[in-house]
Amino acid sequence: MWQLHQFALCPFSRKVRLLLGEKGVGYELKRESPWERRDEFLDMNPAGQVPVMTDEPRKILLMDSMAICEYLEETVDKAAMINGTATNRAEIRRLVSWFDTHFFQDVTAPLLHERMVKRLVTKESPDSKALREAMKGAVRHLDYTDYLLGHHNWIAGTTMSLADLAAAAQISVTDYLGGIDWKNHEETARWYAGMKSRPSFRPLLSERMEGISPPAHYDDVNF
Amino acid sequence: MWQLHQFALCPFSRKVRLLLGEKGVGYELKRESPWERRDEFLDMNPAGQVPVMTDEPRKILLMDSMAICEYLEETVDKAAMINGTATNRAEIRRLVSWFDTHFFQDVTAPLLHERMVKRLVTKESPDSKALREAMKGAVRHLDYTDYLLGHHNWIAGTTMSLADLAAAAQISVTDYLGGIDWKNHEETARWYAGMKSRPSFRPLLSERMEGISPPAHYDDVNF
Structure with a gap:
């Protein structure tokens, strides 16, 4: 196994x-x-x-x-997630890289540093300026996911792909750390509610990091 | 085209x-x-x-x-560069990511910032501490390529792959910017001489960035 x-x-x-x-x-x-x-x-x-x-x-x-x-x-044959034509596949990989690199650097990494590493490892207080910057970054990135989801039902096109999993992974950690303001991001909220309902997502939502509590809406599918 | x-x-x-x-x-x-x-x-x-x-x-x-x-x-059917079994392919992709991420962050990115961006864009002098750190990083990374090449003739295994191209790409920019001391890295030097001899490499070696000259050995195949 x-x-x-x-x-x-x-x-x-x-x-x-x-x-x-x-x-x-x-x-x-x-x-x-x-x-x-x-x-x-x-x-x-x-x-x-x-x-x-x-x-x-x-x-x-x-x-x-x-x-x-x-x-x-x-x-694994089941549930192809890098699928379609060669250009579809390139678009999926571009967007996975976008969330893994840019969303992570601008949003997830600073939030993890300020709200997890400082609490659990270095025992410092979070820096409010860094938190503000990360949350501004989250708004910018959710504007982009709204734009993508305004063009088709899924992040990289007409079917669910690895780009949706990569985006949901970054967004879920950011949401756990209180970094997402769901107001004014209706397209992304609608899509994320669907992602949260998937059986693949449930075990992640029920897990907790010791010493750090998520906001009340975090594991609610109807947030 | x-x-x-x-x-x-x-x-x-x-x-x-x-x-x-x-x-x-x-x-x-x-x-x-x-x-x-x-x-x-x-x-x-x-x-x-x-x-x-x-x-x-x-x-x-x-x-x-x-x-x-x-x-x-x-x-493109010709010259497969992500090849072999699924585990071989995973090893190639791991190493491409290693050079694209870690070699770039530790070595290429700081050298480009200190020796290219500062000269061409911000008109500042390079920071000698940052240059020293990047060159120490280059030694550490070439120790790792020596180790990899001590086990087989190519970076990711017994045949040339995208990992060799990714490594050569980072090393060539670092070498252009004077960041590599070739002493004590014989395995990597031998492999890099072979890479430099390839027809795919020649057009890169003959190009120059305006205002920045590479060291004399840069485009010499027998450096």
Whole structure:
């Protein structure tokens, strides 16, 4: 059986978990806190990042969330998530990279730093200017998802794809950390309510990071 | 015909150009300086980054260097560069991401900032501490490529792959900017001499960025 090394609020691990859920692949969760930089973990992944996926009996070791997603797409027939023509597939991959890179850098990473790392690791207070910037970034990014979803029902086109899972992964961590104001983002809220209702999403919404509580609407499908 | 929007020292555009060269795909270069943030360019790519690849008669617009590489891999039969079993392919993609993310952040990005952006855009002097850190990062990363190349002849295994092109793209920009000390990195130097000899590499090595000269060994195959 697969083992997924991750922590509850890692958006890249969430993307992989959503894909595993949609494809119906079973796995066991292994908690890893990459900021502790454990030697055994660094020996496994020199980049020091989660997710890492292992299957010890089969001696398979996968890392880098996009490499893992492409691997699952190539090896599991069910629920294709990088699909369509070559240009459709390029658009899906462009948008996965957009959420993994730009949404993460502008929004998720600063919120995780201010509201998780400072609370659990360095015991500092969050910086209110950094929080304000991240929340302004979230508004800008949700304006973009509104725009994308105004053109078709899903982030990258007419069917659900890995771009939806990547976007929902970043948005769910941001929402957990109180970084999203759902007012004025009706297109994205409608789409996200649908994502939250999926069986692949339920296990993520019920998890908690110790010492950090999400807002009351976080796991409510009718938020 | 394809048009590739890029600037001479962009490592991600170099990776795409090496792949286009290996696959024998013709293209026209279009100079774009993303730091100018031209409105027409941002309309084309909201991420504001090169490379962007367009084919106007066919109305194709591709962006994000990995999405472009996967597109070329899917649509051009010649010279497969993400090949082998699913685990081989995952290892290739992991290493492409390693060079695109970690080598770039630790080495190429600070060197481009200190030695290109400051000279051409902000007219400041480079910060010697930042340069020292980037060059220490280059030594650490070349220790890793030495390690990888000590296990097999190519970065990700027994055949040339996109991981070799991604690594060579980052290393060539770093070398142009005087960031690499080739002493004590014999495995990587041997491999890089082979990469430099490839027809796909020659057009890159003959290009110059205005106002910035590379060291004498830069385009010498027997450096």
